[in-house]
Amino acid sequence: MAPLPPPDPLPAFVYKITPTAPPDPIPERYPLSELDRQDGFVHLSTSWQIPITASLFFTHSPSIFLIKLRLSNFDPASVKWDEVDGTNGCPHLYGNFGPADVVGVLEVKRGEGEGWGEVFEKAEVRGWLE
Template sequence: MAPLPPPSPLPEFVYKITPTAPPDPIPEQYPLSDLDRQDGFVHLSVSWQLPITADLFFKDSTSFYLLKLRLAKFNSSVVKWDEVEGTNGCPHLYGNFGANDVVSVREFRRGEGQTWKEALGAEEGWLEY
């Protein structure tokens, strides 16, 4: 992955997809997924990338949770925009996040024959760039 300059303007929010409900309460240091530990960063998405990310990593799932994080909470030196095919740069957090960084959590489900784009499109007010 090649680093890219951050988008302009910067999105206000980034999102973390998790296959199961997050711990309640959310801890000060969120437990990293196996993939995040292996890759050395937390995989995040901006709102318009979520259907792409969901199709890549959750294509066989009928539900997942999104953690909404305010990007400005993170120092620009720990969020890198890495080139990932078809995304124009994905935000990757080289560190971790926790309870103070999570603005909101929501479960998303898709119905029989429904795409992730359709399921996520119904929540455009909650999903913000």
């Protein structure tokens, strides 16, 4: 992974994608996934990256949960924008997040034979992403 400069303008929100419902209430330190622990950072996505990330890593999941995080809550030095497989700046949080950082949670389901790209074209889902 090669570090990139942050996008300009910065998005207001970044998203954590999980295959299961997040704990309710969100704990002060969100439980990291095995991949996040292994890599040493929390994998996040921008709104436009979510369909790509979902299609690559959640191909067999009938639903996913999006945790919307306010980017300005994090120290800019703790968020690195890394090039991954030629994509533009995937946000990685070197640290953790908690309930004060979470704006909302949305469960997104796909129908029989429906791809993630189709799901994220729906107005109700697009409207929630910013």
